[in-house]
Amino acid sequence: MNIADNLLDALEVQVEPFAVCDVRCGDYLDIEADDTNTIHYSLAGTGKLVTGSGEIIPLVADQMILIPPGITQRIESDQETLKPSPKKSLCIHPTEDLHWLKSGDGDPDIVLACGRIRVTYGKDANIFGLLQEPLVESFADSVFIRGAFETMLQEFGNPQLGTMTLTSTLMKQCLILLLRRLHERNDWRIPWLAVLDNPRIGKALKAMITESDRNYRVEELAEIAHMSRSTFTDHFTRLFGQPPHDFLTNYRLRRAAHLLQTSDLAINTIANQVGYQSRSSFSRAFKSLYELDPAGFRKAGAKI
Numbered sequence: 001m002n003i004a005d006n007l008l009d010a011l012e013v014q015v016e017p018f019a020v021c022d023v024r025c026g027d028y029l030d031i032e033a034d035d036t037n038t039i040h041y042s043l044a045g046t047g048k049l050v051t052g053s054g055e056i057i058p059l060v061a062d063q064m065i066l067i068p069p070g071i072t073q074r075i076e077s078d079q080e081t082l083k084p085s086p087k088k089s090l091c092i093h094p095t096e097d098l099h100w101l102k103s104g105d106g107d108p109d110i111v112l113a114c115g116r117i118r119v120t121y122g123k124d125a126n127i128f129g130l131l132q133e134p135l136v137e138s139f140a141d142s143v144f145i146r147g148a149f150e151t152m153l154q155e156f157g158n159p160q161l162g163t164m165t166l167t168s169t170l171m172k173q174c175l176i177l178l179l180r181r182l183h184e185r186n187d188w189r190i191p192w193l194a195v196l197d198n199p200r201i202g203k204a205l206k207a208m209i210t211e212s213d214r215n216y217r218v219e220e221l222a223e224i225a226h227m228s229r230s231t232f233t234d235h236f237t238r239l240f241g242q243p244p245h246d247f248l249t250n251y252r253l254r255r256a257a258h259l260l261q262t263s264d265l266a267i268n269t270i271a272n273q274v275g276y277q278s279r280s281s282f283s284r285a286f287k288s289l290y291e292l293d294p295a296g297f298r299k300a301g302a303k304i
Contacts, residue, residue, distance in 0.1 A: 004196050006209045008179070010254055011119055011127070013172040015164070017156045018115040019099045023047060023077045027104030031073040036116040037128045038067040039171075041149040047110030050074045051134065059110055062140040064178060068131040077109035098156040113149050117171060120250075127192060129241060135189065137178055148174050192239040200225040201235055208244070212252045213275040218244050253289050256282070260298045267294045 016036075020043075021029050031038060033052065040049070042063040049057040049065060052072035057065060059075075067073060119127050139145040148170040155163045179193060188194045195201045204225040208216060221244055222232035236244045252274040259270045268279050271294075276282035283293045290297055 003202055003206050003209065008176055010251060011172060012254065013168045013175065014118040015167045015171045016116040017097055018113050018153055019101050020153065021075050021112045021114050022100065022102040022108050023075050023110050024102065024104030024108055025106040026077050026079050028074050028076040029101060029103045033070045033072045035069045036118055037069060038073065039115055039117050040065040041113045043111045043113055045108055045110040046078050048076050048078065050076060057134060057136055062138060062146060064137050064139055064145065066128065066135040068133065069129055075110065075112060077104065079109050097159055098153060113153055119175060127241065128190065131189060133189065137181060145174055145177065195239050200227060201239065208248050208251065212255055213273055215275050216248060249285065250289065253286055256286060257290060257297065260294055
């Protein structure tokens with residue numbers, strides 16, 4: 001498995017239940033800013049998405065739009081309205097199951113599947129949190145992407161056993177296809193994608209991933225990358241949104257969580273495999289990230 005596959009395999013994707021935003025006859029829906037990324041998939045019609053900074057994104061069917069944290073948005077109809085001022089409607093993202101949010105009357109002008117996502121290597125490192133501007137990508141040529149969003153809508157509309165796991169898996173696949181396209185055209189708006197073509201940082205990253213049982217010091221990683229300690233730390237932190245030591249800790253604990261879920265290995269064995277010499281230090285670190293100790297995590301069948 002190469003560096004890119006290791007990185008993508010380690011991503012943790014959390015998806016909140018979707019809202020279907022249905023805007024009609026010159027109306028609009030406002031979306032408030034928060035600390036998560038908003039994702040939209042345009043199901044039908046035309047319209048526009050206007051950000052709080054005034055950026056206008058034309059909307060057509062089969063577009064995926066990823067919005068950075070902290071940005072207010074307005075979904076508007078393209079149609080002219082005879083009403084002097086549309087009534088303000090606020091898009092409230094659901095917390096339990098699918099909501100259908102309609103603004104205006106008549107036939108739909110633009111219909112979007114809208115949700116909030118977190119994509120991390122651990123509790124704090126939101127990899128799309130470093131995004132500075134909206135990402136807009138057409139997937140009109142992809143039957144898979146549309147099918148994935150339609151399946152997610154069906155799951156949130158009728159939650160069943162495994163709904164959250166299934167929707168998270170589908171969203172991860174959609175995001176990987178998005179990242180693949182960005183990488184193919186050398187679009188580095190997601191900063192850490194650049195590491196795939198940065199051989200020096202890539203060497204250090206490969207060592208961290210393939211030898212996650214080793215307690216690398218930052219100085220050792222910098223030497224592998226043929227950089228000074230400060231230069232390596234600065235470059236790594238800019239790309240991944242966290243210092244090398246924090247990244248390595250999160251990666252090792254995520255690997256431990258995977259082993260707890262998928263194997264019968266003793267906890268001491270798992271601790272050793274991810275670089276902890278004592279069960280007590282491993283348990284403290286694990287609980288700080290997952291809020292359960294390893295034994296409790298395994299017993300509860302908790303999700304990564």
